[in-house]
Amino acid sequence: MxxxxxxxxxxxxxxxxxxxxxxxxxxxxxxxxxxxxxxxxxxxxxNSIYTPRDLSARLGRSGLEVPEDSIWTSALATATFLRDQSPNGSAFVIGEAGITTAMHEAGFVMTDVAPDFVVLGETRTYSFEAITRAIRLINDGARFIATNPDVTSPSADGPLPATGAVAALITSATRREPYVIGKxxxxxxxxxxxxxxxxxxxxxxxxxxxxxxxxxxxxxxxxxxxxxxxxxxxxxxxxxxxxxxxxxxxxxxxxxxxxxxxxxxxxxxxxxxxxxxxx
The missing domain is CATH 3.40.50.1000 (HAD superfamily/HAD-like)
Structure with missing residues (x-):
């Protein structure tokens, strides 16, 4: 072609x-x-931190006019995949607005009580308490999903640990590999x-x-x-x-x-x- x-x-x-x-x-x-x-x-x-609306605004500030419906994130891909797997399911989600909004719009209930899935996305401030809860839920049978495999993300002060790095920590504690949706x-x-x-x-x-x-x-x-x-x-x-x-x-x-x-x-x-x- x-x-x-x-x-x-x-x-x-x-x-x-x-x-x-x-x-x-x-x-x-x-x-x-x-x-x-x-x-x-x-x-x-x-990147699963931002919603398409956030990213559209960011691109607009750079001089690019891209409507939000022309943006596809690992968060959207994850929510779409899980909706097909388990319609109206439940999930314990670690992440920011990008993944939580996508999961809500896909019809999921967010819960830390016997969820169908543990979904790990990217956040600027990973909580040790949330990671501990994720490990326990996965050990209890929740299926482990990660939005993307990136181990670091950039910041003004240098690289930050990202989804892939935290997923490796959870895998080490649970012996469960996540199914990774993103590139x-x-x-x-x-x-x-x-x-x-x-x-x-x-x-x-x-x-x-x-x-x-x-x-x-x-x-x-x-x-x-x-x-x-x-x-x-x-x-x-x-x-x-x-x-x-x-x-x-x-x-x-x-x-x-x-x-x-x-x-x-x-x-x-x-x-x-x-x-x-x-x-």
Whole structure:
């Protein structure tokens, strides 16, 4: 599949559209291009702290107009998955507004008495009391779910322990591994495509990480685009046994008329060879 055959787009947020709350070159123009071409899209994030409304406001401050219904978080994916698993179920939830709001809207009752699930999300202030309660509930039979596997999250003062790190603590105490919904689980992408009514054969995924965005996109059967404006560089790509369909400097290279004069000629040799083999 060539990029022009993509009908729907999924895109990561940090490192792809924004960096340190500033829009990256070409991001605003790409979103406008999708709108003008009536191409459905969703902005994805593993962060389960914020609601789509919060994230829409954050993107707006960076100069990107993305409505809240065009944002898909690991919290939403988790709530959607659990609603399918256990309609009108119950859960003990560790996290902030992103996951608690999503769980409420999915019809779940929040309780610390014999819940169906223990759901671990991300929060800036993990409570030892809440973690202890989660361990006891899991030992008593509650199923263990984590919104994402990220072990740290950034802050102005340095990395903070995140969902994956706390999940490892709970696993060590319970000997129960969580089922993790967010990237790199392709479940995250499949639920996003269901939201759009999209098919994998006509959907593209743009990301800046090989170990989450690209591998999950490949496993979900999507057209994968790695941009070098975030985590990964060309040396990083060589560490992995798989390759994205395209490797681009930034999302500006996806514009019909690339911003700031960037050309597809700057694409990696791998991306060129891939497109040539598809013709």
């Amino acid at each position: 060539r990029e022009r055959d993509v009908d729907c787009w999924l895109t990561d947020m940090d490192g792809v559209l924004v960096h340190e709350n500033k829009a990256l070159p070409g991001a605003a123009e790409l979103i406008e291009q999708w709108r003008s071409q009536s191409k459905p899209f969703l902005v994805l994030t593993n 790199p689980n392709p479940m995250m992408f499949r639920s996003a495509m269901n939201r759009l009514g999209a098919h994998s054969e006509r959907t593209g995924m743009i990301g800046d990480r090989m170990d989450t965005d690209v591998v999950a996109g490949i496993e979900a059967g999507l057209h994968t685009v790695l941009v070098l404006s975030g985590i990964a560089d060309r040396a990083e790509v060589e560490r992995y046994p798989f390759r994205p369909k395209e490797i681009l400097d930034s999302v500006a290279d996806l514009l019909d008329e690339p911003a700031s004069g960037n050309s597809r000629k700057s694409n990696s040799k791998e991306a060129k060879n891939t497109r040539k083999s598809e013709q």
